[in-house]
Amino acid sequence: MIHEKAGTIVVATGLEPYDPRAMDEYGYTRFENVVTSVEFERLVNAGGPTRGELVRPTDRTLPKEIGFVQCVGSRSRRRGGEHCSNICCMNTIKSTLILKEHYPDMDIKVFYMDIRAFGKGFEALYNRSHKLGVKYLRGLPGSVEELSNGSLRVAVENMATARVEFHDLGMLVLALGLNSARCTQQLQEILGLQLTPDGFYLEAHPKLLPLQCHHRGCQEKNSGHCQHGGLCRVRHLRGRMPGRCYCPEPFHRRPDQRPDRCHARYPACRKDCCVCLQLVLLCRG
Incomplete structure (x- = not known):
């Protein structure tokens, strides 16, 4: 056992995403084109397995329609937790902005109970997503079925119209709650x-x-x-605390020094220069 003396302890244990296998009405264990928000982040990441190109797991093609289901494992008394995870709404809004930036013609739908954009500047991002054509439907899917071509048919009661609607999607993303x-x-x-x-x-x-x-x-x-x-x-x-506190300065490279390396390694980025922190760090040296 190791004993250390410290004047202050910062407790940062992190979080764990909800396991969607316990909520299988969305078909996560049955349909390959149903992915979690964590898996989606990996797909659109420039350092991911597809180098940032969004593809469906079944046929490796770009989905023309994509849906997001909010509060998976959150705000539920039956399964998951009753608490709101706070970051899921804005994480989905961020994902829709990324998709619209790279794929302007993609049909994006968000199924939600409430959009909780309560932080500074959050409402502006929500409105920006609306203006780009993202559709927000108030109501969570009741069932998900797979079609012959691998697409998904989602049945949802639209609370705004009080009608059951069916939406055919190429991919469904589950916005996981956090525990x-x-x-x-x-x-x-x-x-x-x-x-x-x-x-x-x-x-x-x-x-x-x-x-x-x-x-x-x-x-x-x-x-x-x-x-x-x-x-x-x-x-x-x-x-x-007495004494000095050392905070290392982040590394920044001029974007015009190695743009070829960025485009060669991450062709899906579609940026004229290294503007994201990840690429700046990877281009070091």
């Missing part, structure tokens, strides 16, 4: 922290002391606001 990490309870017992009914760490006060726990010397970090929360905690700790 606390498995080690959360173990660390809670060791550090003497408190948990919310949903299994997450409880802050001292959600408004007045959002960076602190009830236990002195411990700082909790919200995974939904990683960059913002991490910087706030570093500044908070730096003011309380």
